[in-house]
Amino acid sequence: MEYSAFQDRFHLPDVLAHWPWVRSINPLYEEVRDESAAWVESFKLFSEKAQKAFNRCDFSLLAALGYPDFDKDRLRTCADVMNFFFIFDAFSDVEDEVGVRAQRDIIMDALKNPHKPRPEGESILGEITRQMWARALPTAT
Incomplete structure (x- = not known):
């Protein structure tokens, strides 16, 4: 086989084929996924096509696999946080440094003041962030 620095195919091994741990998923996954997805969709952040793509990523599944023993409220917090990370990623990708710093400041203020209404505009x-954190605080330890 000839080596090329510009190969257009890569083989990714099945790293889970010999995974030594039992895979476990939170039994509340589907219920929490639906609630968190409805919450995200309520903001109407994306076009219909982009929202469908976002939903296919199923960030709540990551939370349910990572926290198989959490109760519903804690799992919902994790699902919302996972969704939020990717929303922020999408929003920050299209901003310059000044815009991302402004987003950071807004997010930090909302985390510090989750019961304060957000400014118009x-x-x-x-x-x-405010809604996510206000919902998370009662379960924080």
């Missing part, structure tokens, strides 16, 4: 990231 602010990035939706503030309200998303």
Whole structure:
């Protein structure tokens, strides 16, 4: 086989084929996924096509696999946080450094003040963060 620095195919091994641990998923996964997805969709952040693509990523599944023993409220917090990370990623990808710093400041203010209404005209990231954190606080330890 000839080596090329510009190969267009890569073989990824099945790293789970010999995984030594039992895979476990939170039994509340589907219920929490549906609630968290409805919450994200309520903000109308994406076009219909982009929302369908976002939903296929199923970030709540990552939470359910990572926290198989959490109760519903804690799992919901994890699912919302996972969804939020990817929302922020999508929003920050299209901003320059100044825009991302402004987003960061809004997010940090919402985390520090989850019961304060967000200012009119602010990035939706503030309200998303506020709701997420206000819901998380009762279960925080």
